Amino acid sequence: MTLTNGHSTLQADSETATAYQPLSSIWEGSDSGLLDAMLKFYPTIDPDPILDATYNTGRIxxxxxxxxxxxxxxxxxxxxxxxxxxxxxxxxxxxFGTVVYDPPHVGPQGRDKSVKRFDVDFGATMECGKEHGWTLSYLYPPFLEQAKRVLKPDGLLLAKITDMVNSHRSRWAHCDFMRMAEDAGFTVCDLIIKVRTGPMRSTKWKTAHHARKRHCFWIICRNGTSCERGH
Ligand SMILES: C[S@@+](CC[C@H](N)C(=O)[O-])C[C@H]1O[C@@H](n2cnc3c(N)ncnc32)[C@H](O)[C@@H]1O
Known part of the structure; x- marks a missing residue:
């Protein structure tokens, strides 16, 4: 649009303002609300069909x-x-136009099973011991290879990743995931902090040396070399 006077400039600005629907980098609502917002905001191709590769009971x-x-x-x-x-x-x-991934983010929690079905409810059933460096990040590279294979070019990968403390150290799963996604050929386009209402708890914990996590990350990756539309 060619702008010829101040009036046109104002009109163009207000048109842009109504067309642009921002997405906050911090999300305090539900996963399903955020998924819907991301599926409107990020796609450059039709986001359907959608594969949820860690469905559990589909709470999200x-x-x-x-x-x-x-x-x-x-x-x-x-x-x-x-x-x-x-x-x-x-x-x-x-x-697929989109792959959604919400992998286990803690290892099996021993006694919790008798108190709150922590392992089952949170899918915390994968090994997470010394042989895996006390993290679950070893799960990511083979998954990423498959996600890339089943996604269409420029399809989206939306991953819900939570950092954890294991064996008395912080394990930065979201950093591992972003690095591994880039290594697998994805472009990591964005990162949204999702705030949860209550932290996960374990009866095993008697004291704390790290902040109680009340957030996770949603990581937005594209199966292509571009972060944005038209670039
Ligand atoms: C954190 S839960 C997902 C919760 C789910 N997004 C929901 O909203 O209900 C993780 C799920 O991943 C599944 N899972 C773990 N490893 C997997 C694998 N290698 N392939 C497929 N599913 C896996 C578990 O069985 C578990 O149901």
Missing amino acids: WRGSSRVVVSMDIDPQYEPMIVADNRTMVGVPDNE
């Missing part, structure tokens, strides 16, 4: 009208696809 979709293809390694959740997302056997290449 509660209240959403999105149609999702569900995958989980654990058949008890009766996902549409029972599969290990590190191999995704039988899933075709270039199939």
Whole structure:
């Protein structure tokens, strides 16, 4: 648009202001609200079909009208696809507009099972001991390879990652994930802090030396070399 006078400038600014719907880098609402906002804000191609590669009971979709293809390694959740997302056997290449990933973010919590079904409810069933450097980040590279394979070019990968303290040290899973996603050929486009209402608790913890986490990260990656539309 060619601007010829002050009036036109004002009009152009107000047009831009109504067209632009900002997305806050801090989200205090539900996962489903944030997913919906991200699925409107970031796509450069049709975000459907959507694969949720760690479906569990699909809590993050509660209240959403999105149609999702569900995958989980654990058949008890009766996902549409029972599969290990590190191999995704039988899933075709270039199939999805979006892959959503909410992997386990703590290892098995021993006695908690008898108090609150922590392991089952949070999918905290994968090994997270010394042989894995006390983190679950070893799960990411084989998953990322598969996510890249099943995503269409420029498709989105939306990952919910929570840092953890394990064996008396902070383990920065979100840094691992972002580095590994870039290594796998994704562009890490953005990072949103999602605030949770109450922290996860374990009856095993008698004292604290690290801040009680009341947030996680949603990491937005694109299966391509560009961060934004048209670049
Ligand atoms: C944190 S929970 C996901 C919660 C889910 N987003 C929800 O809203 O209900 C992690 C899930 O990942 C699944 N999982 C763990 N490793 C997996 C793998 N290698 N392949 C597929 N699913 C896996 C677990 O069985 C568990 O159900």
